[in-house]
Amino acid sequence: MEFDKLNEYFQIAIDKAVFYLPRIIAAGFILWIGFKIVRKLVQLISTALKKTGFSETLRPFLSSTASIILKGTVLFVIASVLGADLTGLVAILAAAGFAVGMALQGSLGNFASGILILTLKPYKIGDWIQVEDKFGRVEEIGIFSTDVLTPGNKILIIPNSKVTDSVVTNYSEKGMIRLELEVTMPYEESFPKVQQIISSALQGVPKILESPRPEIGILNFDSHNIQLIVRPYVLPDDFWEVTFTANKAIKRAFNKSNIAVAYSEGIEIGSIGE
Template identity: 60%
Template sequence: MQEVSGWVAKLTDMVLAYAPKLALAIIVLIVGIKVINKLATLARRAMEKAGISNNITPFLSSILGISLKVLLFFSIAGMVGIETASFIAVLAAAGFAVGLALQGSLSNFAAGIIILIFRPYKAGDWIEVNDKFGKVEEIQIFNTLIVTPGRKTLIIPNGQVVESIVTNYSEKGFIRVELNVTMPYAESFPKVKEIIMEVLQGIPNVLEDPEPEIGIETFDSHNIVLAVRPYTHPDNYWDVTFAAHERIKAAFNQHGIQVAYSEGVEMGSIGD
């Protein structure tokens, strides 16, 4: 009986010693899971608003939720007195091995996370990366998909994007259309400038602010080369370009402006 009483006393002492920690751990577990699920939901909604693919947002939000739950598990284990050093060592070794095997993929994945956080661009933006120009169609886990004006889909690894200079033409909401137009030396520049400005003001999607810019760029052996610079939304770049070519040519014909072409200079060619 004394031996049984001793075991009961030890068990009672153990329960009394661990009960508060266990109760606190259970409370932290319940509250922690609810908070983590809420954070994962908020992260998923934020990614959807940012234009991230619906095929990716569940995956990323799941990774976030699992990572936070693992941290929660180690925190609770430490609260109740369980040694976590061995678990951490095993996970670290496994993570190191996986990291070596998937070094390139993990680099692109990490770059994708950086893009999502700092948002140098989003779906629908017109960007230029490594001399490749196009509209962002989708930001995937490992790659960014852009569609060129020629309807080609380019798949660019996110690691290359992060390491390169990215030009975002949609950031300011407008882009400058760069045209070169030639006029003969016999014509008056103020007159030709007025004609071109009137043409630009009549083209849909040419912005009033910033105002179109027209000036003399250089002198050719047969012509004066004018720089014509209207502004428009990136989505309307080519529509404005083609309309400007057509209408300026028609206006020149209407006003009897004869343009002599010299080698290497074409009316309405897009500048560099």
């Protein structure tokens, strides 16, 4: 009786081996060939991305993503060859993907925005940009955020979704930027005279570009004085240095030319110190 059972089990094992052995061999062959093909395809994708000008930050990520997707496809094919029921697995993966997507909704938005930034390239590393009221030089462009170095030597980590949802000012796009310096003059003073004084002062400020020429004009009129706007052009990296130097030069020129100013706490005209 026991011999008959053993014989029955042995026969079942042989039947299973005959049924699964060819599938196991086929699965192993598919795994070997499939992964070799995936490796070649990933190399081709990486080369194509490099030729089309994708950024160095985005290329490794896209190549890795393509590799994971292709290898996953090979494993699904192998599971199908082995006779596994993929319906339940697909449902579980879909539910898990939905749950992860809901949990990481903000991060996924930053991720999608990072892909757009790295693809469309509205700015690059080294550019001076302004996002809302945040101003600085781009230090790093990542998948989820952009690192910006402020003139105060602080690193701002700006989520990429903020960049794509806001107006971005790229000061480096044209190779130069225009300063916006506000200066006041009293009503009784001659504007052409003050304009010439400011123009002469700017000529002594290094790093102000000769072309385009600085613009000097009347901005508006308030209760105490006339607001002037002074707009010299500089290279992006010289923004703050020229701002401070130009303001200092204008103040010194006003002092030497005895240009009076009106103080906001009264209407009395007072002198200006050096």
